[in-house]
Amino acid sequence: MEDGKITIFDVAERAGVSKGTVDRVLxxxxxxxxxxxxxxxxxxxELGYQPNLYASxxxxxxxxxxxxLLPEFAPGEYWERINDGMVLGGKQVASLxxxxxxxxxxxxxARSFRSACAELLASKPSGVVxxxxxxxxxxxxxxxxxNYGIPYVYIDSKLEEDNYFAYYGMxxxxxxxxxAALLTERVAAEDVDEVAVIRINRDKNRQSDPTVSRRAGxxxxxxxxxxxxxxxxxxxxxxxxxxxYAALDEFFSEHGDLRYVVMFNSRVHLLNRYLEDHPVPGRxxxxxxxxxxxxxxxxxxxxxxxxxxxxxxxxxxxxxxxxNYILMRQKPATRDNFMHMDILTRYNQENx
Amino acid sequence: MEDGKITIFDVAERAGVSKGTVDRVLxxxxxxxxxxxxxxxxxxxELGYQPNLYASxxxxxxxxxxxxLLPEFAPGEYWERINDGMVLGGKQVASLxxxxxxxxxxxxxARSFRSACAELLASKPSGVVxxxxxxxxxxxxxxxxxNYGIPYVYIDSKLEEDNYFAYYGMxxxxxxxxxAALLTERVAAEDVDEVAVIRINRDKNRQSDPTVSRRAGxxxxxxxxxxxxxxxxxxxxxxxxxxxYAALDEFFSEHGDLRYVVMFNSRVHLLNRYLEDHPVPGRxxxxxxxxxxxxxxxxxxxxxxxxxxxxxxxxxxxxxxxxNYILMRQKPATRDNFMHMDILTRYNQENx
DNA sequence: TATAATCTCGTGCACGTGCACGTATACGCG
DNA sequence: CGCGTATACGTGCACGTGCACGAGATTATA
Numbered sequence: 001m002e003d004g005k006i007t008i009f010d011v012a013e014r015a016g017v018s019k020g021t022v023d024r025v026l027x028x029x030x031x032x033x034x035x036x037x038x039x040x041x042x043x044x045x046e047l048g049y050q051p052n053l054y055a056s057x058x059x060x061x062x063x064x065x066x067x068x069l070l071p072e073f074a075p076g077e078y079w080e081r082i083n084d085g086m087v088l089g090g091k092q093v094a095s096l097x098x099x100x101x102x103x104x105x106x107x108x109x110a111r112s113f114r115s116a117c118a119e120l121l122a123s124k125p126s127g128v129v130x131x132x133x134x135x136x137x138x139x140x141x142x143x144x145x146x147n148y149g150i151p152y153v154y155i156d157s158k159l160e161e162d163n164y165f166a167y168y169g170m171x172x173x174x175x176x177x178x179x180a181a182l183l184t185e186r187v188a189a190e191d192v193d194e195v196a197v198i199r200i201n202r203d204k205n206r207q208s209d210p211t212v213s214r215r216a217g218x219x220x221x222x223x224x225x226x227x228x229x230x231x232x233x234x235x236x237x238x239x240x241x242x243x244x245y246a247a248l249d250e251f252f253s254e255h256g257d258l259r260y261v262v263m264f265n266s267r268v269h270l271l272n273r274y275l276e277d278h279p280v281p282g283r284x285x286x287x288x289x290x291x292x293x294x295x296x297x298x299x300x301x302x303x304x305x306x307x308x309x310x311x312x313x314x315x316x317x318x319x320x321x322x323x324n325y326i327l328m329r330q331k332p333a334t335r336d337n338f339m340h341m342d343i344l345t346r347y348n349q350e351n352x
Numbered sequence: 353m354e355d356g357k358i359t360i361f362d363v364a365e366r367a368g369v370s371k372g373t374v375d376r377v378l379x380x381x382x383x384x385x386x387x388x389x390x391x392x393x394x395x396x397x398e399l400g401y402q403p404n405l406y407a408s409x410x411x412x413x414x415x416x417x418x419x420x421l422l423p424e425f426a427p428g429e430y431w432e433r434i435n436d437g438m439v440l441g442g443k444q445v446a447s448l449x450x451x452x453x454x455x456x457x458x459x460x461x462a463r464s465f466r467s468a469c470a471e472l473l474a475s476k477p478s479g480v481v482x483x484x485x486x487x488x489x490x491x492x493x494x495x496x497x498x499n500y501g502i503p504y505v506y507i508d509s510k511l512e513e514d515n516y517f518a519y520y521g522m523x524x525x526x527x528x529x530x531x532a533a534l535l536t537e538r539v540a541a542e543d544v545d546e547v548a549v550i551r552i553n554r555d556k557n558r559q560s561d562p563t564v565s566r567r568a569g570x571x572x573x574x575x576x577x578x579x580x581x582x583x584x585x586x587x588x589x590x591x592x593x594x595x596x597y598a599a600l601d602e603f604f605s606e607h608g609d610l611r612y613v614v615m616f617n618s619r620v621h622l623l624n625r626y627l628e629d630h631p632v633p634g635r636x637x638x639x640x641x642x643x644x645x646x647x648x649x650x651x652x653x654x655x656x657x658x659x660x661x662x663x664x665x666x667x668x669x670x671x672x673x674x675x676n677y678i679l680m681r682q683k684p685a686t687r688d689n690f691m692h693m694d695i696l697t698r699y700n701q702e703n704x
Numbered sequence: 705t706a707t708a709a710t711c712t713c714g715t716g717c718a719c720g721t722g723c724a725c726g727t728a729t730a731c732g733c734g
Numbered sequence: 735c736g737c738g739t740a741t742a743c744g745t746g747c748a749c750g751t752g753c754a755c756g757a758g759a760t761t762a763t764a
């Protein structure tokens with residue numbers, strides 16, 4: 001330690017109280033008179049007391065909790081990867097007496113989100129990791145965290161506010177750009193007259209959809225480089241497989257030989273059966289995220305390109321970063337951490 | 353801590369020795385019979401004992417040392433920025449009982465490098481940060497670190513070996529690419545028939561010059577995109593100001609209206625007086641690193657573009673990363689950490 | 705004023721390790 | 735056999751904090 005090693009005893013002595021009282025003030029757990037508290041705070045100030053992290057860490061009996069607020073998921077889904085990363089990070093920090101706990105909610109039910117928030121807060125976490133799926137509810141929630149002084153880290157996407165501790169995710173807007181660039185590269189401009197954008201029905205009503213800015217990036221690129229091109233949306237219902245098939249069938253018959261198809265979320269596998277049954281020469285399909293089913297489509301040639309990332313690193317790094325801060329007060333070098341966007345084709349998809 | 357909290361006492365008991373002996377084995381500081389040591393190691397193995405970091409950290413009396421091996425520098429030089437970053441990182445980890453110490457050498461004298469290495473080792477560091485300026489000497493040195501089990505982090509550039517703990521620096525090859533691309537953008541191909549590359553005399557004989565791969569990146573780009581273009585080198589002696597002036601004068605008279613000039617190290621300010629005295633319309637000068645003198649040239653219009661980075665972050669992050677590993681056994685998320693390459697012109701150089 | 709209830713605060717142990725210190729044993733030598 | 739020395743090992747304290755326990759002080763109630 002530095003030479004001027006000021007301990008809790010020094011503070012207690014100067015304030016004319018015992019170290020127990022100083023400790024109570026430090027962790028404001030009450031049972032201290034206003035007068036004593038003032039004296040203690042004054043002494044801390046005057047001496048420039050800094051608690052010894054190591055001693056504190058050694059003496060703490062119950063582990064620090066890092067809480068993750070995640071949507072429920074089925075095997076193979078995008079959020080499973082996020083969950084995997086959380087578990088990975090949890091293992092890494094387990095030896096440091098940090099416990100990672102997950103709180104799940106239904107991503108289509110704001111009420112379940114709010115009740116998960118309440119449950120999470122009850123666990124008295126020292127830090128929180130969350131993707132901001134419901135915008136206004138998330139804003140309320142992080143405001144509350146802010147009040148408690150609990151740092152939180154966004155993953156997947158982030159909101160436009162300035163109190164988050166860090167962010168780990170894909171650069172959403174740029175990924176839309178990339179998607180558009182890949183869709184249209186080495187193609188004559190007049191050839192790209194219409195693009196199909198397949199979207200999820202329920203997402204229409206979501207308060208916050210992370211793919212919004214990705215779509216914006218895509219649109220902006222197209223507007224700049226292919227101003228004549230029409231963008232035709234088709235909404236599908238993910239839980240109605242036959243409905244999807246029929247909808248696609250109808251859509252593509254109406255739109256003739258439309259050969260450009262993109263999808264901004266991870267669910268392109270919903271199109272698999274239709275695309276398989278209706279091959280179109282020269283069709284170009286670009287989508288996101290390396291779910292197993294999507295990778296299979298890539299291998300089968302029903303998908304031209306998959307824009308992907310190491311999803312699990314988002315949550316893993318978020319957890320580790322948070323642990324470092326909670327334990328050692330170390331802030332990350334960069335607040336916004338963008339994952340690399342990997343471009344996968346059927347020829348480079350192995351061993352990813 | 354986890355439930356299975358195995359302490360040094362448990363190990364001692366199982367091995368039939370005292371905790372003192374176990375401690376001696378753990379930190380192999382000798383004074384243990386081979387027989388006892390074997391028993392202790394067996395017990396550790398069987399119990400899966402993991403020392404409690406916090407207790408260890410609390411009990412350790414003398415601080416961990418992170419040693420930085422840097423070239424001496426004059427105020428305003430590139431290495432001063434690196435040094436600043438080291439100091440910054442040192443402040444950040446000081447409260448964690450980690451001490452950052454610098455060992456300096458003359459970057460043009462391999463013997464002074466070697467003696468600095470010896471001095472450094474004598475300080476028994478827990479980790480080392482270094483730019484690999486002398487290739488073969490550095491290789492010998494890191495081999496020795498390896499033997500002692502001391503992790504080391506490269507900054508600035510790195511060697512082609514695989515035992516380093518991490519790397520923080522600019523992507524040298526790509527920065528050469530970028531330089532070439534910026535030099536030639538929006539210029540007709542037939543216009544770029546010759547480029548002057550100003551180099552430092554003494555660097556010719558250096559065993560390892562970090563700018564080698566930058567130059568390679570530049571050359572490769574030019575060979576691909578401007579195969580007809582001649583690349584004309586001029587070597588100057590940094591300590592002979594008048595000689596530089598004369599050499600430049602002679603060189604540019606001989607090479608007519610050569611308008612493309614690049615320099616791969618941070619010393620473009622050495623050209624300032626000449627460039628100022630001999631303005632050439634349409635001349636394009638691109639160089640590296642935001643030293644104060646270089647920034648002034650940018651403002652004065654004697655420099656077209658400066659490719660720069662936040663140099664001080666290299667050493668700062670290296671120190672912090674190493675501290676995290678030494679104290680908490682946390683490895684960085686990525687081993688090779690490339691700084692962002694910033695493109696500075698006279699119009700965006702403010703507040704950098 | 706006596707007694708109970710509440711609030712405030714001091715005491716002391718536990719956390720697990722590092723290391724200084726001192727002791728026991730073995731060995732060599734005269 | 736006595737003594738010195740080197741090696742091997744055990745003991746005990748220090749590190750600074752968290753928190754349970756209970757004592758003392760203050761206030762409320764009868």
